[in-house]
Amino acid sequence: MDISYIINELAEDRENYFNAIAPPIIQSSNFAFKTVDEMRHAFADEYSTYLYSRGLNPTVDILRKKLAALDNAEDCLVFNSGAAAIFAAVLANVKSGDHIVSVKKPYTWAQKMFNDILPRFGVTTSYIDGRDIENFERAILPNTTVIYLESPNSWDYAIQDLKAVAELAKAENIVTIIDNSYCTPIYQKPINFGIDITLQSATKYIGGHSDTVAGVLSGSAKMMERIFNSEYMNIGSGISPFNAWLLIRGLRTLPVRLERISQTTKQLIHFLQQHEKVETVLFPLDENFPQYQLAKQQMQGACGLLTFVIKADAVEQIEKFCNSLQHILMAVSWGGHESLIIPKCAGLPAAQFNAMQKEHRMLRLYVGLEETDYIIEDLNQAFAMM
Numbered sequence: 001m002d003i004s005y006i007i008n009e010l011a012e013d014r015e016n017y018f019n020a021i022a023p024p025i026i027q028s029s030n031f032a033f034k035t036v037d038e039m040r041h042a043f044a045d046e047y048s049t050y051l052y053s054r055g056l057n058p059t060v061d062i063l064r065k066k067l068a069a070l071d072n073a074e075d076c077l078v079f080n081s082g083a084a085a086i087f088a089a090v091l092a093n094v095k096s097g098d099h100i101v102s103v104k105k106p107y108t109w110a111q112k113m114f115n116d117i118l119p120r121f122g123v124t125t126s127y128i129d130g131r132d133i134e135n136f137e138r139a140i141l142p143n144t145t146v147i148y149l150e151s152p153n154s155w156d157y158a159i160q161d162l163k164a165v166a167e168l169a170k171a172e173n174i175v176t177i178i179d180n181s182y183c184t185p186i187y188q189k190p191i192n193f194g195i196d197i198t199l200q201s202a203t204k205y206i207g208g209h210s211d212t213v214a215g216v217l218s219g220s221a222k223m224m225e226r227i228f229n230s231e232y233m234n235i236g237s238g239i240s241p242f243n244a245w246l247l248i249r250g251l252r253t254l255p256v257r258l259e260r261i262s263q264t265t266k267q268l269i270h271f272l273q274q275h276e277k278v279e280t281v282l283f284p285l286d287e288n289f290p291q292y293q294l295a296k297q298q299m300q301g302a303c304g305l306l307t308f309v310i311k312a313d314a315v316e317q318i319e320k321f322c323n324s325l326q327h328i329l330m331a332v333s334w335g336g337h338e339s340l341i342i343p344k345c346a347g348l349p350a351a352q353f354n355a356m357q358k359e360h361r362m363l364r365l366y367v368g369l370e371e372t373d374y375i376i377e378d379l380n381q382a383f384a385m386m
Contacts, residue, residue, distance in 0.1 A: 064077065067206075083109040100123065144172065151190075261368065310363055
């Protein structure tokens, strides 16, 4: 299906709403029925009709169909946050006594679920280095029901061989879940490699304007319906119609935003690699990246998130650099119009900083839509202040 058709036309039955170019926001909590039999049908199968906007909503459905098509999935669900999507995907596929294999250092709220919540119900998790398929083979137990992936992850961009993991999991009857927030469905389609459920934080590139929080799950129609009828409805974590509308708006410009961001990122990488105060740059589609060949096989692009290791002997130097930035904002997340930076040392008590540990000197830079020279000038003057 052509991406231009998906973004601009799919599921937009304009003749049903006055031929308006922008779809309507159906800001209704519930929906009326003409007959008792119609209502009876809705009660029996809420996944097939509109009853209450905690479940299905017409504006949200337009978004669902577009996002599923982008992922090459049969169906998808949209949540009010990426964390909610992760929680529902995992919870739907584990029971007491089960075991999960996860890549090490996943997204914070995924790790908190694995470490703090699921153990209360007898579900355990093993963390592995997902760069080697043999680590998955060794970690699988007779009670393993889920393999959780994040490829690339959002700090050192470790990549998993998606086809190999999917084949292994299917042979063991294990559900595979991947966080695909880094690439978006534009630059990586995990379902094409055999992954069961792909998720992403739509807060980031899908929204594109840092004004909406949302999460997406895509997969088979059977899996999405099962999650809808249980975790999605019980937790009540569906997205609001207005936020769904904002994401539809964000989708309109997604390819052109990613193209602009990707071009600027290449120039920023070259600048950082040449800078005397930068030790190394990490980016999956840079030829110096350790897993570059695998990245090229699985990814069509890598957007605008990179990590550089700054040369510093003390945490104060890194703080001075970050505090001196005038235009690049210090903030979490990525995917909006504005460039952002986050130092790894912000997650450490200052007294624990160790310059000998390269990870402590990492800074994650998100490249936004600003002019390249504008970003470089800001970085240059902050380097000078160190």
